[in-house]
Amino acid sequence: MEPSMLAAYEEAAVRAAREAGRLIREQYGRVGYETKSNPHDMVTAVDRASEETIARILTDTFPGIPFLGEEGVAGRQGVAVPGDRPPESLPELWVVDPIDGTMNFVYGLPFSSVSIALVRHGEPVVGVVYDPYRDEVFTARKGEGAWLNGKPIRVRPAPSLGDALVATGYPADGEARRPLLAGVHALAAQTRNLRSMGSAALHLAYVACGRLNLFYELYLNPWDIAAGVLMVQEAGGKVTDTLGRPYTLATRHPVASCGEPVHSEALWVLRDAGGTGF
Numbered sequence: 066m067e068p069s070m071l072a073a074y075e076e077a078a079v080r081a082a083r084e085a086g087r088l089i090r091e092q093y094g095r096v097g098y099e100t101k102s103n104p105h106d107m108v109t110a111v112d113r114a115s116e117e118t119i120a121r122i123l124t125d126t127f128p129g130i131p132f133l134g135e136e137g138v139a140g141r142q143g144v145a146v147p148g149d150r151p152p153e154s155l156p157e158l159w160v161v162d163p164i165d166g167t168m169n170f171v172y173g174l175p176f177s178s179v180s181i182a183l184v185r186h187g188e189p190v191v192g193v194v195y196d197p198y199r200d201e202v203f204t205a206r207k208g209e210g211a212w213l214n215g216k217p218i219r220v221r222p223a224p225s226l227g228d229a230l231v232a233t234g235y236p237a238d239g240e241a242r243r244p245l246l247a248g249v250h251a252l253a254a255q256t257r258n259l260r261s262m263g264s265a266a267l268h269l270a271y272v273a274c275g276r277l278n279l280f281y282e283l284y285l286n287p288w289d290i291a292a293g294v295l296m297v298q299e300a301g302g303k304v305t306d307t308l309g310r311p312y313t314l315a316t317r318h319p320v321a322s323c324g325e326p327v328h329s330e331a332l333w334v335l336r337d338a339g340g341t342g343f
Contacts, residue, residue: 071190071191071206071207071209072206074127074183074190074191075191075193075204075206077122077123077126077127078123078181078183078191078193079193079195079202079204080122081118081119081122081123081179081181082119082179082181082193082194082195082202083195083197083202084118084119084122085115085116085118085119085163085164085179085195085197086179086195086196086197087197088111088114088115088118089111089115089164089170089177089179089197090197090198092109092111093170093173093175093198094170094171094172094173096109096110096111096170096171109164109167109170109171111164111170112135112136112163112164112167113136113163115163115164115179116134116135116136116161116163118163119134119161119163119179119181120132120134120159120161123159123181130157130158130159130183131152131155131157131158131159132158132159132161133152133158133159133160133161133287133288134159134160134161134162134163134288135161135162135163135286135288136163152184152187152287152314153184153186153187153313153314153315154186154187155184155186156185156186157183157184157185158183158184158185159181159182159183159184160181160182160183160184160189160287160288160291160292160314161180161181161182161288162178162179162180162266162288162289163179164177164178164179165177165178165179165180165194165264165265165266165267165288165289166178166263166264166266166267168263169262169263169264174263175198175199176198176262176263176264176267177197177198177263177264177267178194178195178196178197178264178266178267178270179193179194179195179197180192180193180194180266180288180289180291180292180293181193181194181292182291182292182295184287184291184314187313187314188207188314189207189291189292189294189295190206190207190295191204191205191206191207191295192204192205192206192211192291192292192293192294192295192296193292194266194267194269194270194292194293194296196267196270200214201213201214202214202215203218203270203273203274203293203296204296205273205292205295205296205298205299205300206299207295207299208299209299210299210300211273211274211295211296211297211299211300213270213274218273218274218275218296218300219274219275219300219301220272220273220274220275220278220297220300220301220302220322220323220324221275221276221278221323222323222324223278223323223327224326225326225327225330226255226256226279226326226327226330226331226334227255227256227257228257228278228327229256229257229278229279229322229323229327229331230256230257230258230260230276230277230278230279231252231256231257231258231259231260231277231278231279231280231281231331232259232260232261232262232268232271232272232277232279232280232281233245233248233249233252233259233260233261233268233280233281233282234261234262234263234264234265234268234282235261236282236283236284238284241283241284241342244283244339244340244341244342245282245283245284245340245342246340247338247339247340248281248283248307248334248335248338248339248340248341249281249340250338251334251335251337251338251340252281252331252334252335252340255330255334256279260277265280265282265285265289265290265293266289266290266292266293267293268280268282268293269290269292269293269294269296269297269321270293270296272293272296272297272300272302272321272322272323273293273296273297273299273300273302274300275323278322278323278327279320279321279322279323279327279328279331280319280320280321280322281307281319281320281321281331281335282318282319283307283317283318283340283342284317284318284342285316285317285318285319286317287314287315290316290319291314293321294312294319294321297321297322298312301323301324302321302322302323302324303321303322303323303324303325303328304319304320304321304322305319305320305328305332306318306319306320307319307320307332307335307336307340307341307342307343308332308336308341308343309329309332317342318341318342318343320332320335
């Protein structure tokens with residue numbers, strides 16, 4: 066894809082993310098919620114309104130591109146992913162999380178984000194993560210780099226896992242937390258320190274800009290990480306699953322880092338602790 070075309074997709078995604086972010090700021094900490102699969106999995110009217118806004122802007126700008134969003138509004142505002150085709154097989158696909166960090170949003174904790182990725186044949190080529198509270202726009206384009214509010218960003222190297230600041234998050238399914246907690250417990254003994262702030266997309270963006278050295282989580286979905294994965298890659302970092310396999314749109318157990326030797330050391334610790342999720 067031509068660089069100028071990637072920039073056009075990015076511009077539309079930034080515009081959509083900012084508009085969704087405006088909705089988030091207006092309702093932050095003041096909304097009711099429902100639960101989905103369990104009490105830990107929240108959704109609000111703002112999640113749905115945000116996704117509808119994003120779908121409308123992207124579909125108006127680039128008609129015909131299927132839309133994969135966490136809240137499933139594409140049938141009303143965009144083109145739904147064909148039911149007989151896996152998402153990674155599509156020539157182009159928008160992958161969207163309208164509020165990554167809904168629980169933080171509901172409780173009035175200012176750490177959530179809007180995540181938008183354009184994916185081609187399963188590979189993210191444009192990524193936007195917007196923090197509406199700090200007005201920080203993280204962007205990335207395949208083969209061109211990553212930026213924070215228009216300024217280039219790079220990962221922060223660390224000489225070893227022991228020097229790494231690490232972030233994680235917790236699955237909504239309580240049973241799924243068991244292997245993650247095993248991995249987190251092992252990493253806690255081997256790293257500089259741990260953080261858990263509640264937005265996988267922002268954790269990845271923070272790895273990309275050097276605020277973190279490593280991010281590890283289990284049982285994530287494409288909309289949680291597609292945009293952030295591209296940012297880490299374009300900022301000079303490394304992303305695999307917990308077994309060391311390259312990232313794909315189907316990856317659910319990601320490890321994203323500033324690179325070697327931190328990445329390989331983290332994979333070894335997770336395998337040894339039974340924290341891979343496999």
